[in-house]
Amino acid sequence: xxxxxxxxxxxxxxxxxxxxxxxxxxxxxxxxxxxxxxxxxxxxxxxxxxxxxxxxxxxxxxxxxxxxxxxxxxxxxxxxxxxxxxxxxxxxxxxxxxxxxxxxxxxxxxxxxxxxxxxxxxxxxxxxxxxxxxxxxxxxxxxxxxxxxxxxxxxxxxxxxxxxxxxxxxxxxxxxxxxxxxx
Numbered sequence: 674x675x676x677x678x679x680x681x682x683x684x685x686x687x688x689x690x691x692x693x694x695x696x697x698x699x700x701x702x703x704x705x706x707x708x709x710x711x712x713x714x715x716x717x718x719x720x721x722x723x724x725x726x727x728x729x730x731x732x733x734x735x736x737x738x739x740x741x742x743x744x745x746x747x748x749x750x751x752x753x754x755x756x757x758x759x760x761x762x763x764x765x766x767x768x769x770x771x772x773x774x775x776x777x778x779x780x781x782x783x784x785x786x787x788x789x790x791x792x793x794x795x796x797x798x799x800x801x802x803x804x805x806x807x808x809x810x811x812x813x814x815x816x817x818x819x820x821x822x823x824x825x826x827x828x829x830x831x832x833x834x835x836x837x838x839x840x841x842x843x844x845x846x847x848x849x850x851x852x853x854x855x856x
Contacts (some may be wrong), residue, residue, distance in 0.1 A: 676740065682742040684736045690706050691735075692748035695728035696758060702848040716824040718809065722802040723831025727839040729774050733788045739778060742788075742797070746774025765812060773801035791840045802828040814854020 707717040733742040742838060750770035777797045788797050806828035810816050833848045
């Protein structure tokens with residue numbers, strides 16, 4: 674595929690690793706957040722999303738190429754559909770899992786920038802979780818307006834927090850790369 678030619682092998686390994694970690698952490702993060710958010714009547718999926726979608730944001734930052742977020746999200750979607758893993762909704766998962774990555778790439782292409790500052794990571798986390806939460810609502814839940822607003826507000830907060838967590842990991846990875854480049 675011609676689109677993959679712009680990615681180095683290292684980039685593809687990072688994308689596959691981030692996609693896999695996103696899928697692997699979801700079954701851990703979702704029940705834990707539901708234990709906390711359930712009694713408070715806060716939408717748990719919207720909160721959990723920011724804490725496992727940050728892997729898509731992290732891939733976009735580390736790879737630092739257009740399409741990295743989309744490719745990461747598509748790999749996640751394929752893993753979920755093929756394995757039938759936690760959070761799978763069958764073939765619809767291709768759309769629901771891919772949209773957050775697509776939205777990150779679209780916004781940053783429109784802004785003509787790459788994900789590389791704390792604000793960029795925050796915004797990318799918000800975009801990923803907000804789009805995923807909205808699409809999940811539209812496809813599966815069809816919440817009334819007030820609960821939908823609460824869910825989207827939770828998605829913004831959680832997505833931003835996830836983006837900031839991704840930024841901290843990104844800084845650590847960049848420090849390690851700098852040390853290795855000097856050696």
